[in-house]
Amino acid sequence: MIEVKLRGFEEARRALRAMPERIQKNVMRGATAAIAKDTRDDARARAPVDEGNLRDNIVHGRRRGRPGQIKASVSVRTEGKADSGKNAFYWRFVEYGTQKMAKIPFLRPAFDALATRLSAVLQRYLPARVEKELRKLAGMPKR
Numbered sequence: 001m002i003e004v005k006l007r008g009f010e011e012a013r014r015a016l017r018a019m020p021e022r023i024q025k026n027v028m029r030g031a032t033a034a035i036a037k038d039t040r041d042d043a044r045a046r047a048p049v050d051e052g053n054l055r056d057n058i059v060h061g062r063r064r065g066r067p068g069q070i071k072a073s074v075s076v077r078t079e080g081k082a083d084s085g086k087n088a089f090y091w092r093f094v095e096y097g098t099q100k101m102a103k104i105p106f107l108r109p110a111f112d113a114l115a116t117r118l119s120a121v122l123q124r125y126l127p128a129r130v131e132k133e134l135r136k137l138a139g140m141p142k143r
Contacts, residue, residue: 015130023133027126028070029062034125036060036072038117043074043110048094057088058107076107 016024040060047055054076063071080086097103 032070032072038121039074043107046106054088
């Protein structure tokens with residue numbers, strides 16, 4: 001599992017602390033999901049494409065954590081019937097290789113590249129989301 005701690009977002013942190021706790025959680029849940037979506041998209045771009053089954057089964061989702069924790073994940077769907085298109089059980093063979101097949105990493109490099117993209121993702125996401133939550137607080141209509 002990869003854990004990310006943010007530094008250098010003092011203005012955003014101060015703005016969040018001034019808001020009610022419920023809104024803080026909403027913004028951070030959304031930011032975590034935005035990071036997971038970006039990582040998912042990067043992994044999909046790196047995945048080898050034959051019929052697109054592997055690429056289409058790279059998904060993101062929210063996970064339960066302890067109280068006060070906000071978690072998201074990026075994974076490859078392996079549930080369901082093998083011929084249904086909702087299953088890429090073979091992703092490990094592609095990612096790590098086998099005795100007869102060379103590895104073609106796609107998931108790990110996407111996570112490794114996260115550090116370089118994290119700041120840009122948050123700079124795109126946070127201002128718009130904080131503004132949206134402030135508008136909700138003030139009872140202003142959506143844009």
